[in-house]
Structure formats: C-alpha cells, structure tokens
Amino acid sequence: MRLLFYTHSLVSDWNHGNAHFLRGVMRELMALGHEVLALEPANGWSRTNLKAEQSSAAVDRFARAFPGLRSVTYGPGFPHEEVLQDADIVIVHEWTERSLVERIGRARRMGRFTLLFHDTHHRAVSARRDIEALHLEDYDGVLAFGESLRQRYVEAGWGRSVFTWHEAADTALFKPISHEGDRRDLIWIGNWGDNERTAALREFLIEPAARLGLSGTVRGVRYPRRALEALAEAGLDYGGWIANADVPAAFARHRVTMHIPRRPYVKALPGIPTIRVFEALACGIPLISAPWDDAENLFRPGEDFLFARDGAEMSALLREILADRGPADVLAASGLETIRARHTCRHRARELLSIVSFLGGARTETSIRREAAE
Known part of the structure; x- marks a missing residue:
C-alpha cells in the first residue's frame, strides 16, 4: 500500500518529538513492504528554527541518519x-494548517484512500476551541496518542472511529x-517547554543535582537565560540541541536519566508519557520519573522505572541508583x-494497519446496508 503522512516535519526534530515516532513507524512500514512518503511545509516552524540554529547541515544529517525515508516540502x-x-x-498530523486539513478532507470525498x-x-484540552473549529467530518477516523485524549474525541461524537495509538x-x-x-x-534530554514544567525542572532536576553534587548533561532547546544560569549553578553542563540519532550514544555516556512531564499532560491528559520514556528504556538506561499517572498500564512502575513523589525522593532515588550498579542494571x-x-514502532505499524483494516470493513458494511435499504 501507499501511505502518505502530512507532518509538521519529518526532517527536523528541533522541539518536535513527533518526528522521532514518525521516522520509526515509516521505517517499519517500509520493512513490511509498503511505500511511504512524508509531506511537510517548506516554512515549518521546527524546520526553520533548526536551519537557523544549526545551518542546513542539520537537514543534510537527516538523510544520512535515516536513509530511505522520503519527505517532500510543499508551499x-x-x-x-x-x-x-x-x-x-x-x-494528517494536527499541526497541519487548518485550511489544508479541510482541503484534504474535501479531496477524500472523491478519493479512495483512508483518511486519518x-x-x-x-491542544484538544488546552486550546480546545482550536481543535473544535477543525472540520473533520470527511475523515474516516482519529488517532489519539493516549486513552485520555481519545476520550475527548469520543465526547465530541467520534465514537468507534477514534483509536488510541501510542507513541513508541x-x-x-x-x-x-x-x-x-x-x-x-x-x-536530561528535553526542551524547556515554556512555563509548562519550569517548577518541576527545578524541583526534580536542578535541586537534586546540586544537592548531590552530580556530574550531568542537559540537552534541548528554548532554555531562557535564567534557566541556563540555574543549570550552571547546579553544576550541569548545557549542550543545546541534539539530533535524535545521537541520543542513544548520549544515554550510553551517562548512568541515569529522568522523565519530567509537562503540566498539561499530568493534569488534563493523564496516562500519556513523552516519547523520551520509550526511547530511554529502549536504550537500557535506568530512568527515574517525576509524578504522572500510568493510567493505561503501559509500564510496570517500580520495575521498569522508578517514581519520585517529590524532589527529596528524587534525590534519594538518584543516590541509590548511582551507588549500586546491581539494582540499576535490573531496572x-x-x-x-x-x-x-509492547512498545516498538514495529508494534505501532502493525496497529495502524489493523485500524485501517477495521475502518475498511466498517465502510463496506455501511455500503451494504445502504444498498439494501435502497
């Protein structure tokens, strides 16, 4: 089959974690024998910032790191x-411009493709009006990256046509x-996140590192001056943007990492971790997480990673993991x-194909009932 992904960007992962997941899914779909193409806006925010900060060499790096993946820019x-x-x-990813989302929907009326x-x-919670203003009536279904988000679309009337499709x-x-x-x-690898986790970064990262005198590295973008000063005072080295292809090697040079979720996910959309959790665990590095609710039982908290309820407990757990390699290796x-x-992009590629198959069967049943009524 031919699959077409409208992305914010496939080439750039500058403050754009969804690129990580799509690259993996597209690669797995290709391995399963399908033809895959991504489309991205030529002036997309992530791509533009990557080129401005790192030059065009960072874009060229994508082709070397992910051979075989194709992305075409549009204007x-x-x-x-x-x-x-x-x-x-x-x-079609939800970062796609609204007018194009609706244009693709209109094209679906005359097309034979399944549209998701x-x-x-x-944003379905924090900027609910923006999502509600989208005209999705011509779409066959919605893929939501967590059950709590799926429920938002169910409440909006999508019913059996909205599916949980986790990152991996x-x-x-x-x-x-x-x-x-x-x-x-x-x-710690993560972007500053505006004001969505400022207090959490101080409580769970900066203060424990300073308290324990840890050697450490922080990578990510959009850190304001006051944040950089706080990292330096804690003895943490800031390295700026890191290409996602370089992250496994970066994990290997360190003994422990963290998950510090943004506030909207903790409060309004429980059960949805960032993709960094999946990636860190896949690299075999011990992970300690700030509080979030694993409402969907994606992991085995206490076995796959450790939860720290507050900064004091984060400090205690860091001390424990760094002091004894045995428990760290088991974790x-x-x-x-x-x-x-359970959580590889191969799993998600197969889930996607199953969803499409289900939707195709549902459309066939609807057509049969319509013909019988006529």
Whole structure:
C-alpha cells in the first residue's frame, strides 16, 4: 500500500518529538513492504528554527541518519489533490494548517484512500476551541496518542472511529550501546517547554543535582537565560540541541536519566508519557520519573522505572541508583524487556494497519446496508 503522512516535519526534530515516532513507524512500514512518503511545509516552524540554529547541515544529517525515508516540502501551489490520488492511506498530523486539513478532507470525498487525523498534543484540552473549529467530518477516523485524549474525541461524537495509538521507540535506532571509559552521572534530554514544567525542572532536576553534587548533561532547546544560569549553578553542563540519532550514544555516556512531564499532560491528559520514556528504556538506561499517572498500564512502575513523589525522593532515588550498579542494571533490563515486548514502532505499524483494516470493513458494511435499504 501507499501511505502518505502530512507532518509538521519529518526532517527536523528541533522541539518536535513527533518526528522521532514518525521516522520509526515509516521505517517499519517500509520493512513490511509498503511505500511511504512524508509531506511537510517548506516554512515549518521546527524546520526553520533548526536551519537557523544549526545551518542546513542539520537537514543534510537527516538523510544520512535515516536513509530511505522520503519527505517532500510543499508551499503555495502544491498539487495536493494530485498526490492524494495515488495514496491508499493518508495520515494528517494536527499541526497541519487548518485550511489544508479541510482541503484534504474535501479531496477524500472523491478519493479512495483512508483518511486519518493524528493528534499528539494537549491542544484538544488546552486550546480546545482550536481543535473544535477543525472540520473533520470527511475523515474516516482519529488517532489519539493516549486513552485520555481519545476520550475527548469520543465526547465530541467520534465514537468507534477514534483509536488510541501510542507513541513508541524506534528500536532500529534506540537500543543499548556499550561505552568504554568513565560515564557521567545524569543526563536530561528535553526542551524547556515554556512555563509548562519550569517548577518541576527545578524541583526534580536542578535541586537534586546540586544537592548531590552530580556530574550531568542537559540537552534541548528554548532554555531562557535564567534557566541556563540555574543549570550552571547546579553544576550541569548545557549542550543545546541534539539530533535524535545521537541520543542513544548520549544515554550510553551517562548512568541515569529522568522523565519530567509537562503540566498539561499530568493534569488534563493523564496516562500519556513523552516519547523520551520509550526511547530511554529502549536504550537500557535506568530512568527515574517525576509524578504522572500510568493510567493505561503501559509500564510496570517500580520495575521498569522508578517514581519520585517529590524532589527529596528524587534525590534519594538518584543516590541509590548511582551507588549500586546491581539494582540499576535490573531496572534497566526490566524497562528494556517491556519496550521490546509492547512498545516498538514495529508494534505501532502493525496497529495502524489493523485500524485501517477495521475502518475498511466498517465502510463496506455501511455500503451494504445502504444498498439494501435502497
């Protein structure tokens, strides 16, 4: 089959975690024998910022790190309807411009492809009017990256046509890597996130690192001056943006990492971790998490990773993990086991194909009932 993904960006992962997941899913779909193409706006926010900060070399790096993946940029005058005619499955990410979302929907009326809307953000809650203003009546279904988000669409009337489709680890890239020589204590990889986790970063990352005198590295973008000063005072080295292809090696050079979710996911959309949880566990590095509710039982808390209820407990757990390699190795092995059993991009590629098959069967049944009524 031919699958077409409308993405915010496939090439750029600058403050754009969804690119991580789509790269892995597209690669797995290709391995299963399907033809896959991504489309992204030429002036997309993530791509534009990546080029401005890192130059075009960062874009060229994508082709070397992910050979075989194709992404075509579009702008005004792009022949979307012509491209859509050749597709069997079209997936439109919720960052796509509203007018284009609706234009693709209109093309579906005359097309034979299955059309899905893909939501991987908290805007359905935090900017609810923006999502409610979208005209999705021509879409066959919605893919939501967590059950709590799926319920928002169910409440909006989508019923059996909205599906939970979690993110997962691209295990062709994210896997344990051996590292010779000394390792630093702590690595945190994540973007500043505006004001969505400012207090949590101070409580769970900055203060524990300073209290314990840890050696550590922070990677990510959009850190304001006051944040950089706080990291420096805590003894943490800030390295800026890191290409996702370089993250497994970065994990291997450190002994423990963290998950610190943004506030909207903790409060309004429980049960949805960031993709960094899947990726870290796939690399076999011990992980300690700030509080969130694993409402869907994606993992085995206490076995796959540890929860810290507050900054004091984060400090205690960090001290424990860094002091004894035995428990750290057991924790890492358990997390890796869960990823390989349930949360790889191969799993998600197969889930996507099953969803499309279900929707195709539902359309056939509807057509049969319509013909019988006539």
